[in-house]
Amino acid sequence: MSNSISTLLLRNLSDVFGEGDPLRRRAALEEFWNEDGVFYDPNKGVCRGHDQIDRIFDALRATHLTSNISQSPRLKCWANAGRVKWVSGVLGQAPAYGGTDFLIARDGRIAALYLFFDKLP
Numbered sequence: 001m002s003n004s005i006s007t008l009l010l011r012n013l014s015d016v017f018g019e020g021d022p023l024r025r026r027a028a029l030e031e032f033w034n035e036d037g038v039f040y041d042p043n044k045g046v047c048r049g050h051d052q053i054d055r056i057f058d059a060l061r062a063t064h065l066t067s068n069i070s071q072s073p074r075l076k077c078w079a080n081a082g083r084v085k086w087v088s089g090v091l092g093q094a095p096a097y098g099g100t101d102f103l104i105a106r107d108g109r110i111a112a113l114y115l116f117f118d119k120l121p
Helices: 005-017 022-032 049-062
Strands: 033-041 045-048 067-071 076-078 081-090 097-106 109-118
Touching (some): 005 049, 005 081, 005 097, 022 033, 022 049
Parallel strands (some): 033 109
Antiparallel strands (some): 033 045, 076 081
16 A cells, blocks of 8 residues: 555554554555664654554553644645654643654555654743
């Protein structure tokens, strides 16, 4: 399946990282990520392949069960890459933290995603 860069960025936030059900998250991961995809986390290091990425997303999601992720309208895409800024926190409260996902796509799927945490105002 071939997806646009913007679709990959937004669906990864909602359907992979934002998904609380492990089976639906894994299905989305397999749909949107290349089998040899690489996730770069500044705190956890490098994860390669569906199994490692699924484990790290499961662990990250487990620490943010009540979080809501919203993306910024500042989505930028060019060629085979794109970035989206996002914030996360409890609904109705100021965001607890924010970040930027930068991805590189190959064959309409995520080949690499770099996570950057951003300082909030």
